[in-house]
């Protein structure tokens with residue numbers, strides 16, 4: 001399913017002028033190309049390229065790839081019919097491809113212009129941003145009422161109907177970094193050791209830090225963040241790979257508004273905070289989107305309290321020392337594994353909570 005994310009560009013005044021000139025020049029080139037095509041009745045992209053590529057480059061001083069996009073735009077315009085000669089508005093939308101456009105970062109794009117390459121900040125909402133991981137092919141530069149936008153085409157996968165056997169639930173960080181419902185345990189030991197080492201080193205610094213000590217502190221914090229991000233990348237990749245290999249969906253707890261619901265896990269808060277779960281979940285979601293793995297979000301209430309075996313209610317069970325023990329049926333297992341099973345089963349029951357595609361559909365509704 002094709003959806004379009006619109007990014008609002010925030011150019012400086014000189015960049016604004018450069019973008020206007022670029023659109024005007026590209027559209028003049030397109031109108032000229034449309035004339036060449038009309039005069040010689042050459043409407044195919046390839047034939048038009050052979051005929052007009054070099055003269056067009058020389059006349060309009062456009063980048064090679066910009067001329068290629070202009071030729072494609074003109075050929076496209078004649079696809080509907082070849083009964084009328086095409087003309088293009090001065091500031092009509094202009095397509096860009098990956099050779100003349102790229103995302104520089106999460107907040108900046110790089111675009112070719114008649115004044116050279118421009119790095120321009122952009123704005124978009126969270127839902128539009130979620131769409132961007134599905135980006136396919138070209139983007140269109142548009143000028144609407146004095147504002148520049150990039151229209152980014154995104155090809156979103158439809159979630160398959162998933163049965164229980166094709167859902168993997170993952171629980172993050174009660175005791176381990178992650179535990180999969182297939183039984184795989186991703187230990188948090190290495191990172192916890194590193195975290196404690198950082199904490200110790202930080203505690204060893206003087207109370208009223210000197211400039212040197214403050215610098216050391218900053219370096220430590222930066223290093224810790226990089227170690228954590230790397231660990232999260234590796235873990236997220238493994239979780240997504242496992243799901244992709246078995247054509248399964250990934251079920252996670254829906255932690256939107258977790259602060260109000262986290263009561264049951266109060267004792268775990270310090271570790272949750274340190275692990276930076278938001279980042280881990282973001283990595284899993286992003287990688288899943290790129291790999292075409294559906295993400296299913298489930299209600300996180302009592303996933304660690306409910307007995308997966310008999311379904312016996314919440315908060316009656318002892319969850320301590322990594323073990324879950326059911327008072328009713330006597331089922332005893334690792335607390336994380338019990339939670340991962342609950343997440344998996346909840347996802348199977350509430351399949352309507354399939355995350356990205358539903359969210360994405362709303363994005364343009």
Ligand SMILES: [Zn+2]
Pocket residue numbers: 307308309310311312326327328329330331
């Ligand atoms: Zn039970």
